[in-house]
Amino acid sequence: MARTNGSPLRDFRIKETDTKNRLGRVFAAFVKVPTGAYFITGGKEPPFLYGNESFKCVCVGNDELDVSEGEHILREIGSAISSTFSEEDLHALVVANYVSRVTQFDLEDLHSPRGVAAEFIIFDVGEKVLKVHYDGNVETEELGTMKEKFTLVGAYNPVFRRTLLEELRKAPADVTSDNLQEKIKEIEKVAFSIKKKLKLKHIGVLM
Amino acid sequence: MKPEILSKALNMVIPKPRFLEGARAGGIVHSQRDNTKRMRTGTTIIAFYFSDGLIFAADRKTSGGYMTILSLESVKIHEISPLAAIGGAGLVSDIQHVVDMMTELNSGFISKFEYPLSVKGQARYLANCLREFRYYVDPFGLECQFLIGGFSLDDEPAIFEVYEDGSLSQSKNFAVIGSGTDGALGILREEKKRLTERKLSLEEGVDLAVKSISRAGERDNGTADIRVAEPTIVKITIGVGYEVVDPAIVSRAVKNLLEREAPRG
Numbered sequence: 001m002a003r004t005n006g007s008p009l010r011d012f013r014i015k016e017t018d019t020k021n022r023l024g025r026v027f028a029a030f031v032k033v034p035t036g037a038y039f040i041t042g043g044k045e046p047p048f049l050y051g052n053e054s055f056k057c058v059c060v061g062n063d064e065l066d067v068s069e070g071e072h073i074l075r076e077i078g079s080a081i082s083s084t085f086s087e088e089d090l091h092a093l094v095v096a097n098y099v100s101r102v103t104q105f106d107l108e109d110l111h112s113p114r115g116v117a118a119e120f121i122i123f124d125v126g127e128k129v130l131k132v133h134y135d136g137n138v139e140t141e142e143l144g145t146m147k148e149k150f151t152l153v154g155a156y157n158p159v160f161r162r163t164l165l166e167e168l169r170k171a172p173a174d175v176t177s178d179n180l181q182e183k184i185k186e187i188e189k190v191a192f193s194i195k196k197k198l199k200l201k202h203i204g205v206l207m
Numbered sequence: 208m209k210p211e212i213l214s215k216a217l218n219m220v221i222p223k224p225r226f227l228e229g230a231r232a233g234g235i236v237h238s239q240r241d242n243t244k245r246m247r248t249g250t251t252i253i254a255f256y257f258s259d260g261l262i263f264a265a266d267r268k269t270s271g272g273y274m275t276i277l278s279l280e281s282v283k284i285h286e287i288s289p290l291a292a293i294g295g296a297g298l299v300s301d302i303q304h305v306v307d308m309m310t311e312l313n314s315g316f317i318s319k320f321e322y323p324l325s326v327k328g329q330a331r332y333l334a335n336c337l338r339e340f341r342y343y344v345d346p347f348g349l350e351c352q353f354l355i356g357g358f359s360l361d362d363e364p365a366i367f368e369v370y371e372d373g374s375l376s377q378s379k380n381f382a383v384i385g386s387g388t389d390g391a392l393g394i395l396r397e398e399k400k401r402l403t404e405r406k407l408s409l410e411e412g413v414d415l416a417v418k419s420i421s422r423a424g425e426r427d428n429g430t431a432d433i434r435v436a437e438p439t440i441v442k443i444t445i446g447v448g449y450e451v452v453d454p455a456i457v458s459r460a461v462k463n464l465l466e467r468e469a470p471r472g
Contacts, residue, residue, distance in 0.1 A: 069208055072208070073208075073213070076213050076217070077217070077220070080217050080220075080221060081221070083331075083335075084221050084328075084331070084332055084335060085324060085325065085327075085328030085329070085331055085332055086325050086327040086328040086331055088325040088327065088328065088359060088360070088361070089316075089322075089324055089325050089328040091320055091321075091322045093319075093320040093321055093322070094220065094320050097220050097319070097320070098216055098217065098220045101215075101216035101219055101220065102208075102212060102213060102216045105212045105215060105216060106208055106209075106212055109209065109212060112208075112209065116208065
């Protein structure tokens with residue numbers, strides 16, 4: 001993206017649109033099941049998974065650089081909290097708060113023309129799911145009041161999103177420890193169907 | 208991504224003590240205290256595990272150097288969060304500053320992130336701060352040492368000792384700080400097995416706390432004799448959290464101890 005000689009707001013809009021566009025064909029979906037949740041991710045690159053006993057975080061990005069930027073952000077807060085407090089104090093909200101600020105500051109930094117095209121889904125185990133978008137916005141959904149069985153980040157391309165939503169509605173949400181083997185096959189089927197229909201280089205399921 | 212962005216965001220998520228920021232901005236402060244004549248600590252604070260959680264106990268004397276008693280009603284154990292307490296020995300102003308800092312840290316963390324800080328997290332934060340103070344307040348940093356104890360989200364109680372040089376250690380059975388450490392330690396060591404097994408009832412715990420503070424008071428100038436000022440005893444349990452033990456129970460334990468140990472004949 002070339003920097004214009006126009007107003008900072010114009011530069012910001014261009015940077016924001018470029019970052020959003022780069023997240024058009026990348027996604028991470030969180031699917032709620034009675035025993036917890038699983039993630040389906042897709043894009044050009046594999047996602048980065050981070051977490052501890054209290055939360056799980058999936059970071060997806062447009063390319064390897066974006067995913068590694070996301071990884072760097074997550075590792076930074078992890079090590080800072082561990083050295084300042086303790087590993088136990090790294091909670092979903094701490095991570096969401098930090099990631100949101102970093103992505104926002106980075107997008108607003110007009111000296112760098114390239115925004116971080118990465119988004120994050122943070123599962124606060126048993127309680128809620130937090131989605132941190134590329135612009136720093138945080139969306140929180142309580143597990144008990146989720147309208148759909150799934151929620152997702154990325155997929156800003158409207159055509160891509162429409163097809164993806166149709167496929168994700170087929171993902172099983174009644175996975176329990178008893179029917180796990182059987183349901184894994186169903187999840188795989190949905191994942192391969194998404195990969196084929198959306199012509200993705202990578203598709204992944206994280207349990 | 209610029210490193211400044213990461214550190215700017217980090218500063219907004221992890222609170223920094225205000226005094227430390229001021230000290231950093233002002234450069235090194237040379238202490239005017241006469242280190243050859245100073246009394247490092249003048250108190251006794253103990254903490255140990257009992258069947259339902261933790262017991263903290265402290266004497267109530269505040270002394271001004273070796274010769275002056277400023278107060279016999281001081282409370283040296285403070286609630287810093289609903290499930291954690293801190294006891295400080297050393298310079299009163301430094302202790303008050305640290306207690307305020309820790310209270311602010313805990314309330315800020317809970318209101319921001321909806322979770323309480325773990326006891327280990329609080330202790331490490333304090334140790335980090337004290338270590339940093341050493342670089343800015345010459346020559347020894349803050350003149351105080353602390354016991355921090357309480358419950359974390361995993362329901363396990365923990366006690367940590369934090370010293371002015373920034374050292375941190377976890378105690379598996381009991382911990383003592385202050386000038387009366389030697390006296391109190393002797394009593395606590397006798398009960399080490401039961402303290403390690405965490406089988407003491409509240410009554411037994413109060414008796415042990417009173418006896419330990421009593422021994423410290425007999426041998427140490429900086430610790431109040433229990434006949435002059437009854438110790439403060441606090442319990443922390445998972446159900447109720449921080450709670451000061453009824454002074455009537457403490458008085459009874461003091462009376463029983465004095466009767467048991469009174470000279471016969």
